[in-house]
Amino acid sequence: MLLKIQELKLQKHETMEYCGKTYNIYKRSNLYEEVWKQPITKIAKIYSVSDSAIHKICKALNVPTPPAGYWSRVRARKTVKKMPLPKGNYREQKTGLRSETIKLSQEEDGILKFLDDENRTLVLAIADQIILPHEDSRMHSKIIAHRKKVSKWQKELKKSEAKGWGKRNLSDPPFFADTVSEESLPRVCRIFDALIKALEPLDCKLTDDLKIKVNQETVHISVTEVKEKIPHTPIEKENLELLKYEDRHNSNSYISKPKINKYDYLFNGRISFMIHGRKTFRDCKAYVVEEKLGDIVLALYEVSDVLRQEREKREEEARQREIERQKKEEQRERYNLEVANTEALVNKAEDYETSCKIRAYVSALEKSGELDDETATWIQWAKQKADWYDPTVASSDEYFGKRKHEESSESKVLKKSGYSWW
DSSP states (O other), rough: OOOOOOOOHTSSSEEEEETEEEEEEHHHHHHHHHHHTSOHHHHHHHSOOOHOOOOHHHHHOOOOOTTTTTTHHHHHHHHOOOOOOOSSOOOOOEEOOOOOOOOOHHHHHHHTTOHHHHHHHHHHHHHHOOOOOOTTSSOOOHHHHHHHHHHHHHHHHHHOOOHTTTTOOOOOHHHHHHTTTTTHHHHHHHHHHHHHHHHHOOOEEOTTSSSSEEEEEEOOOOEEEEEEEEEEEOOHHHHHHHHHHHHHHHTTTTOOOOOOSSEEEEEEEEEEEEETTTEEEEEEEOGGGGGGHHHHHHHHHHHHHHHHHHHHHHHHHHHHHHHHHHHHHHHHHHHHHHHHHHHHHHHHHHHHHHHHHHHHHHHHHHSOOOHHHHHHHHHHHHHHHHHHHOOEEEEEEEETTTTTSSSSSSGOOOOOOOOOOO
16 A cells, blocks of 8 residues: 655654665664554555565564464454564664655556546545455355355366366356365455455446456456465375276286376465456465555556556547548548449430431431421431430430430440230
């Protein structure tokens, strides 16, 4: 939990100057009281050194430190045992180099900057105060439901493994059902319970598969438990198979050697929480995951903002692609319209040219001399056909109807009508 440490508080610790650098003076009795009052991560900030530096100083002064899980038990209001300070001829103090100035690191100073001041203060306060619920307290309803699914799947896996089938014929495992042991399941569920109970007042939501929605972004937490590789000890059934194989093998009877694993991979209780594949919190010598609940809260918010930025980037890229697609589509439509209009123009011009040829021919015929009635009737008919061909007149023909001047000449070829057979 990244909280501001006041300069006034830091001045209580003695320091000394040497060659232009500042050194802390660690007094054994004072350090003992400090490490049992608050986590070493906070003590390190007070002295402006790393966590490992405090551990080394404690070891050098023979100062006992709280074991892993101590502070999570304190937060859960459980009874804890404080180890006494060993008596003997031990060094009373030690000096160690510290930074020249004590202030928030760039990482701490920049945390949750995407939130407004009010929400940032609220989230930081919740991260600082989050505690692990008591073992007997009722869990969130979605965690209870998911835990039942996990327990059911793990029982089915045990039955399947006993038959030698492994994971065959099993449904896909629910979240963390195949990455966490039955023994660690209650612990993992309590951690999720602590997180969602702290986050729900901030309008965060828990999904059915235990993803957490932070600021409308869905953040996935992957949970794994470390497996240790240990030599396999054959069970009674495997020993019998080996004896059967050796007996038959010695009697020259063909029998395949039973396949028995050389090693077993067993869960060892050390778990890790990975926030959307970006930040990991794992059990280690210095702390357990439960002691990092506040940091997990902050990580959930930090990752949610990264997801927001990535989502908005994808949406903007999709919007730009759609704009580009629409531009291309509009360009295609304009081009095709231009092609159609040009073709129609050419087709109309061809029809007009035909009408002009007909009129020219009719005019020449009229000038050729006296015309009989039949020729005069034919000339009148020809003029009507010229008007039918002429797109500027666009008259309708008794037999052909309206001519579609804009269409191609091939589609307007006049054809004789044949018989229709029904």
